[in-house]
Amino acid sequence: MxxxxxxxxxxxxxxxxxxxxxxxxxxxxxxxxxxxxxxxxxxxxxxxxxxxxxxxxxxxxxxxxxxxxxxxxxxxxxxxxxxxxxxxxxxxxxxxxxxxxxxxxxxxxxxxxxxxxxxxxxxxxxxxxxxxxxxxxxxxxxxxxxxxxxxxxxxxxxxxxxxxxxxxxxxxxxxxxxxxxxxxxxxxxxxxxxxxxxxxxxxxxxxxxxxxxxxxxxxxxxxxxxxxxxxxxxxxxxxxxxxxxxxxxxxxxxxxxxxxxxxxxxxxxxxxxxxxxxxxxxxxxxxxxxxxxxxxxxxxxxxxxxxxxxxxxxxxxxxxxxxxxxxxxxxxxxxxxxxxxxxxxxxxxxxxxxxxxxxxxxxxxxxxxxxxxxxxxxxxxxxxxxxxxxxxxxxxxxxxxxxxxxxxxxxxxxxxxxxxxxxxxxxxxxxxxxxxxxxxxxxxxxxxxxxxxxxxxxxxxxxxxxxxxxxxxxxxxxxxxNPGNRTPVAKVAAIDTIGLAPLTVAFKNKSYDYDKTDKLRYQWRFEGNKVASTEANPTYTFRKNGIYNALLTVTDQSGKSSTDTLTIKVGNRMPQVTIATTDNSTFFFPDQTPLRYSVAVSDQEDKVIDRKKVNVALTYIPKLAGNDQPMGHQQISASYNLGKSLIAGSDCKACHQVAAKSVGPSFTEVAKKYQGDKTATAKLANKIIIGGGGVWGEHAMSAHPQLSREETTEMVKYIFSLANQPTDNRLPQQGSLVLKDHVGNEAQSRYILTASYTDKGSVGAPMPKLALTKNDVLVLRPAKVLGAEADSVYKMSKQGRRLGNAKHASYFVLKGIDLKDIDQLTYHYSSKDETATINVHTDSPTGPVISTLNYAPTGEWRNYSDASTPIQNPGGKHDLYFVFDKPGSPDKPLISLEWLQFKRKEMAASAVNKTSGK
Structure with a gap:
């Protein structure tokens, strides 16, 4: 750092x-x-x-x-x-x-x-x-x-x-x-x-x-x-x-x-x-x-x-x-x-x-x-x-x-x-x-x-x-x-943990014991120290507003026990936040296409929604160079600021804090020192990689060749953002955003649109006031998807950026795909000497077929070609199963797939015009 x-x-x-x-x-x-x-x-x-x-x-x-x-x-x-x-x-x-x-x-x-x-x-x-x-x-x-x-x-x-x-x-x-x-x-x-x-x-x-x-x-x-x-x-x-x-x-x-x-x-x-x-x-x-x-x-x-x-x-x-x-x-x-x-x-x-x-x-x-x-x-x-x-x-x-x-x-x-x-x-x-x-x-x-x-x-x-x-x-x-009997692990879950009194909660016991032959006993406490149930999966009604810690104690036959708690909040209901768009809700495209969006917020207790408590923000996350793992929705939505996330995942805090001085200067000090220097971002991003010293006394910065320029750039951007307290940069609840940050750096990057609302709190519940926050996230990925970004594969393997070793009945899956405005698929592939068929099914390997490609061999595995085929939009979001079909050759390797691209009608027409010289 x-x-x-x-x-x-x-x-x-x-x-x-x-x-x-x-x-x-x-x-x-x-x-x-x-x-x-x-x-x-x-x-x-x-x-x-x-x-x-x-x-x-x-x-x-x-x-x-x-x-x-x-x-x-x-x-x-x-x-x-x-x-x-x-x-x-x-x-x-x-x-x-x-x-x-x-x-x-x-x-x-x-x-x-x-x-x-x-x-x-x-x-x-x-x-x-x-x-x-x-x-x-x-x-x-x-x-x-x-x-x-x-x-x-x-x-x-x-x-x-x-x-x-x-x-x-x-x-x-x-x-x-x-x-x-x-x-x-x-x-x-x-x-x-x-x-x-x-x-x-x-x-x-x-x-x-x-x-x-x-x-x-x-x-x-x-x-x-x-x-x-x-x-x-x-x-x-x-x-x-x-x-x-x-x-x-x-x-x-x-x-x-x-x-x-x-x-x-x-x-x-x-x-x-x-x-x-x-x-x-x-x-x-x-x-x-x-x-x-x-x-x-x-x-x-x-x-x-x-x-x-x-x-x-x-x-x-x-x-x-x-x-x-x-x-x-x-x-x-x-x-x-x-x-x-x-x-x-x-x-x-x-x-x-x-x-x-x-x-x-x-x-x-x-x-x-x-x-x-x-x-x-x-x-x-x-x-x-x-x-x-x-x-x-x-x-x-x-x-x-x-x-x-x-x-x-x-x-x-x-x-x-x-x-x-x-x-x-x-x-x-x-x-x-x-x-x-x-x-x-x-x-x-x-x-x-x-x-x-x-x-x-x-x-x-x-x-x-x-x-x-x-x-x-x-x-x-x-x-x-511990070579002998192990303590059981108490674990409790429930679906309805927030609501108004009387609130009935069905508790789910997910406890386990490493010594599988042990018989377990259960004790549940919902309000105070009194045991209210000894069932494995009880149901209990909370009749007064308040915040409760439901406690489960699990004991094995030798007397060893452990506990787990689950917080139940009675006196308020969760607000509802939904991001909607009239555009494609899965992909962004190579051009600078606007994203039209609207955020709907409702709350059963708040008669009037306080717009100041509605936060809408857009974050762009470029590809992490050297990261062979696809960036899924859960990975990205967990953190909205890439630079901050990279620092949190590193050892930077060993020597630096945000505002307080440690063995090294604080990030705030660094940000203020370089405020106004337009060359500082590139200069310091490079310096993190190659190392150097002479700025903050005799101590020097170690080299970090394992980091990419994209990673260190995002780190420096985050640090520089600390020079001043951030201003209110919230987006309106409805609008249109020009997506342009990805131009020239599209692969594996993401746009994340987030919306959240914190309600006014509980109605008649005792202190502390029970305010609840709900959020929604819309993640847009590139329309060109690397083979290795498949969410799951069956009878085939990921090979770096590519998918390979596919045989008859092999398939890969892309989950939660919206095909609005998309009517064509292009595959970038190689196949030494095999023809085969790729059928795209919705929601299962045997679901309805919405696209079919019969592809030809490319002569050598190192020779890659593009092949395009139409695809139908079934409406809504679906899991897409790309199934390889070659019944006469059950054991032969069929394809090496580097990427596939989802294309809109105007993109396909543009490609035709360029080819024909129009």
Whole structure:
């Protein structure tokens, strides 16, 4: 979104913004390590409805990292400094301490992480990663504290374990996660602490004088610096630390730090260690370029695995060790590629050894666009987070533990794309496959940390929808598995839910139980707490005006129950709104044909219709480029403003709000800045796609090559509309509209005429006043219909824009078609060597025939021809069934249909005149 920050800084974790969410359902990927490797048997995947997500603590403010104690207490921190404990016995969250950390909004540091000691039950040690400042020096500190038996933090017990300076003016890339291996070694992730915003989304290796913070070679690429690393140390009882064997640089190696286990990290924001193997996993938040360029490859996020100490390449390499070019930021000269087998750090800002270890490629890597190697990850914004490895314990007495199906699976997640994947590894711990976890019911809201509790349940911190503010949906949640009896699902419906007293309502029970053998009991409450009926489908009469919540409780034979409610409004009747036209009510045509319309409004209680409460509006929606799905009536009528709808379906709100400032400027600010600039719409629509910066400070906008120019144009139009409060642009209830917006861009576009009326409210009903709104929608589609826009098909298939694989008795359907003023159909088709007949039936495959075409072969499937035939108007709207008839060739493919066009008499006559030269 414009003017999107190209990075979202989560306590220093910089992530790219925007991108329409496009993750696919979790299909297994092909093996990446060994051909022919056995795949996970997905037929044994547990039913998703057996997983339950429970909110433990809500309305948090920038939650960062959590740790679960052996007794079930959950500790977690917020970036601003608050340290909390969720008490499972009391089911309450308590604030234990507010750290005086350096968490100024501009710098985005603060209380970034926490963990508990592996021997917490005996020593009560807690560890915190936070930012401090004294004597004008800012440092990152990892400190140990003692937790008292009364659930208070012993502040006096603080021992600083390790500290390292940071450049505070860099508002990005601070890492902050901690984890332990089986040997009691502590792993600490640190970001490269480098400004990423002036490198065009490529490697920040600016060696010019005065540009220290723009050179990641001084940190991530420097063996003598602790930033851009994963450190491994062993904390001793007195608070000092020792260096375990097997780190990347043996102690005493010139120009190196022995604490380094992994180097070459950009921002390893969340790490985890497999408790069985001590292998380290992390999500690496990558650079921003949406396309490859002269400086090197486009940006990739990564999920990494370190079986042993190693160099993972940044800032010289990204993804599967794709190399950047050496680049002179002063002259803009592009040099040779860096060598992944023998990288060299010759930066004048490097204080360590120049010869670096060879690089290790990522385990999984993915760009903004769909990944060729890992397509199941979808497309859009990126923010990789490394999660835990789950080990199923059959002996664990727990009713909620995650099932054996996920044994030894690594759980990884993405903050921007709101998904969690279970990654499968082979016996050598190499990547094997992945599948999405809880794709339908997870409702993950920017997962920022995920851990496994002692009972085998998952705990997750969700950051919430909007970056940098106190989100209502920032929360601590627990995910449990139910292997036994499931709670029934109560669901109630009724037709007549609005009317005057006495109002008799026939209730329809649509409840169900996943355990189909359970017998269900029903309790209905209509007015108050008294049970009024135990029938499955009762009828009840409401005798007084008012608003009632009819409540249904469904209970299974084990006693588990759930409830559902339905609002009944007594004291008013719904107004009636109808849009009528004397023109065709299904299609618009290539020319600028006027639409004559009238809106009728009536209300049984309102003697006089208030015309000010009648809203009539026309909206034009162009084709969404790249959208292979036809745009049906339900999809379109759900939103009347395309730009607003596109923004709502994207991640724009992560950094921008309509009027309030977030991490980026508000949309209103952007609109006012460009007010009066006639070139701004095209310029900014292009900028959303290609990225760029320099307008709103140091932050840049990430590239979004997955968006079409039509989509970004509509986004910008919507934003610009916010510069001023909209004026009253309602249309009259009757008139004529010239339809001209589609000229030159007709395919798959729509005009939507909407009308609504809000009545004066209830008659004699108690407060609140029962005002009701009714609306009607008229959707006009192009008269040229792509084959793939068929509402349904039978014994044929959609193939991109076309329909194909039709055989004898195959058909496709177009629903709700008005043929007023239409007398001809034209088909654009190919057929290699078959003649056949297309009969158009109304309302069923055997209904009356209103059109017949006997078409000839075109010689080759790639050769398309047009064939026209008359069509009769039966009056009104009908479902049209296009049935293919070739009784003598029941199995031969008959046709490839790209489009068909409904033509008016004058259109057909015009075509004849052009052909004859008149």
């Amino acid at each position: 414009f003017p999107l920050l190209n990075y979202l800084t989560l306590g220093g974790a910089v992530v790219s913004v925007l991108g329409l969410l496009g993750s696919e359902s979790g299909k297994l990927s092909q093996p990446a390590s060994k051909a022919g490797m056995a795949q996970v048997d997905t037929t044994k995947r547990p039913e998703e409805n057996r997983f339950t997500k429970t909110v433990l603590s809500n309305d948090l403010n920038e939650p960062m990292e959590l740790a679960v104690a052996p007794d079930g207490r959950v500790f977690f921190v917020e970036r601003g400094g608050k340290f909390y404990m969720y008490d499972p016995a009391q089911k309450k969250t308590r604030l234990l301490y507010d750290f005086p950390v350096k968490a100024v909004e501009k710098y985005l540091n603060g209380l970034l992480g926490m963990t508990i000691d592996p021997n917490f039950s005996q020593n009560h040690y807690l560890y915190f990663f936070y930012t401090i400042q004294d004597k004008d020096q800012t440092r990152q500190r990892i400190a140990r504290f003692v937790m008292n038996n009364d659930n208070t933090l012993d502040i006096a017990s603080e021992k600083s374990i390790i500290e390292f300076p940071i450049d505070l003016e860099v508002s990005a890339h601070t890492g902050g996660s901690m984890a332990w291996d089986t040997h009691g070694n502590l792993f600490i992730s640190t970001g490269d602490n480098t400004v990423p915003f002036e490198s065009n989304g490529f490697a920040p290796i600016d060696e010019r004088a005065g540009r220290l913070t723009f050179d990641a070679q001084r940190s991530a690429g420097n063996p003598n610096d602790l930033r851009g690393k994963i450190l491994r140390i062993h904390v001793e009882a007195d608070g000092s630390y020792t260096i375990p064997e097997g780190n990347l640089f043996p102690k005493g190696t010139p120009g190196t730090r022995p604490e380094i286990y992994v180097m070459g990290c950009r921002n390893p924001y969340r790490i985890s260690v497999d408790p069985a193997t001590s292998i380290v996993y992390w999500g690496e938040i990558g650079p921003d370029s949406g396309t490859d360029g002269p400086q090197g490859p486009r940006g990739y996020d990564e999920f990494n695995q370190a079986k042993k100490a190693g160099n993972y390449g940044w800032p010289y390499f990204v993804g599967d060790s794709k190399a950047y070019h050496q680049y002179d930021f002063a002259s803009k000269n592009v040099g040779s590629l860096f060598d992944p087998a023998a990288p060299v750090n010759n930066s004048p800002n490097n204080t360590g050894a120049k010869q670096l270890p060879p690089t290790t490629k990522a385990m999984v890597w993915y760009p903004y666009n769909k990944s060729d190697e890992f397509p199941e990850l979808g497309l859009g914004g990126r923010c990789a987070m490394g999660g835990p490895v789950y080990h199923y314990n059959a002996a664990l007495q727990s009713k909620t533990k995650i099932p054996a199906y996920y044994d030894k699976a690594l759980f990884m997640y993405d903050w921007m794309r709101n998904w969690v994947f279970a990654v499968r590894l082979d016996d050598q711990q190499n990547f094997q496959s992945m599948e999405r976890f809880m794709p339908a019911t997870g409702d993950f809201r920017r997962p920022v940390d995920m851990e496994i509790g002692p009972e085998g349940s998952f705990y997750m911190l969700e950051y919430g929808s909007v970056y940098g503010i106190d989100n209502d949906d920032a929360r601590l949640v627990r995910i449990d598995f």
